Amino acid sequence: MAPNVLDTNELNEIDTMLMEELPPEAALNGPPQNADHLLLRTLGTVREERHQAVRRRGRITAVTSTFVVAGVLAGGVWLGQGLGVGETADALLQGTSSTGAHLAVQVTDTESGLRLVATVDGMQDGEACWLVVHTKDGRTFTAGSWRAHDGEVTLAGSAMVRAWDVARVSVVDHDRRPLVTAS
Structure with missing residues (x-):
């Protein structure tokens, strides 16, 4: 046997070692049978999470705006009452x-x-x-x-x-x- 030539057993061992390192999905021939359903479910989850984030941001903006307007009005009233006081x-x-x-x-x-x-x-x-x-x-x-x-x-x-x-x-x-x- 030549020194650089691998025999069949060695090739099978290398093949087995490589297969053990790959995830099971790599051995599939084509996409999984329920791939369309999985994709639709994933996209639906992403859309719902984005929609919730937008609603949450809207609520936070509304509450913050309300507090800012209330603060400005209260400050205006306070300053308006303060004019002339102490003069x-x-x-x-x-x-x-x-x-x-x-x-x-x-x-x-x-x-x-x-x-x-x-x-x-x-x-x-x-x-x-x-x-x-x-x-x-x-x-x-x-x-x-x-x-x-x-x-x-x-x-x-x-x-x-x-x-x-x-x-x-x-x-x-x-x-x-x-x-x-x-x-």
Whole structure:
């Protein structure tokens, strides 16, 4: 016998080993007899699972949307009720300078700080002006700025200070010299 030639017994052993490794479905000649029924049942299961997932997603979206709308409405009501709460007009400060400039400031204390409405008259045309709030302990806060013109100017400003802490309000020039002060 030649050294590279396998005998029939060896071939049968190799064939048996290969057959043991293959699943039983590989030995079938053609598809199983109930293949159409199995395919239809599988496709039906897939369709039903997909349909359930879509319905579940729809329910989750509806519930989430309901909560978002309810939250927005509740927040709007809360904010709407909060407007004006805690706002009190604490003082009207007035002052006149030696040059004839007039300053009147309505000071309103709000929950978030101080709101000012200042009416200024008699500033030199083209003058750069700053509205400055001075506190009782010496701190200063710039509440607004503008370029003056002939006639009366009304402007709004704000500062992070409470109304009871305001000592005076001034209009100052570019060099921070007071032009007119209201107290």
